[in-house]
Amino acid sequence: MSRIGKQLIRIPSGVNIKLTEKNILVKGPKGEIERSIPSCLSVVEKEDNSLQVLRKNEDISSREMHGLFRSLVSNMVIGTSKGFTKILELKGVGYKANIDKKALNLALGFSHPVRIEAPPGIELSVENNTIIKINGIEKEKVGLIAQQIRSIKPPEPYKGKGILYKAEVIQLKVGKSSK
Template structure:
């Protein structure tokens, strides 16, 4: 039995779950998310909690059991609290700003890099060097944060680039002269 899959998902106040045979819809104060239920799993809703059970013991159903439980748990947390990723710009002259929901990055290229967030994702800039990516879908928030970071990943000699908050770059030793 999957250790993660057999855990019960507690549903906080203000969050409602609508189950059909093939889909799950989670509604909360931040928004709503839906997802297709795999045919090898079934969901059981009890007072204030949700449990995911396997219909059979096939390898494919055992593989997806824990994953789907984590996805549903992330849907519940996302609709009640939301998810945030914070990025920091390190480097001389590196800055970011928001213009009509479009993120403009000046990170050492000859042109500014423009990023338009997808629906459901909000970008915010604090003091020109901190970018906050927020939304209710953990998958989308992480994907957008990774796409922003991939524009200028931190380089190992000076540590300049776009980093996640709290990320430490292991600096390499430069060339030594004779």
């Protein structure tokens, strides 16, 4: 049995769960998320304010989905109660960011500014012109937007300039040496 799949999902106060045969709806103070339940799994609500994901059979596809779906449901509960945050840092001379009507404007040394629209459910904020905070209730979307912003100007290995995740360490390469 999956070590992750068999763990119980604790439901914090303020989070409501509505289970049907095919869907799970999680409502919390930050918002609500709905996801369909795979046909090979079932979700059971326990009396001690927790959820358990169970397999209906023991074939390979249900064993593959067991731990994954338990993690997805756990992320739904955490997202609707606390939310998820990713922090990016701009490193480089003249690299700046600002917010303009829910859109992120980046000056990264290109001949033009880069504009990124925030998708629904995602909040973008900027601190000190160099720190970008991405907040949302869906972990997948928050990580995807952070990766898309980072891919515009990934850190280069010689000077370490670019867009980095907070506390990311870039191994700098030694440049060319003259004879």
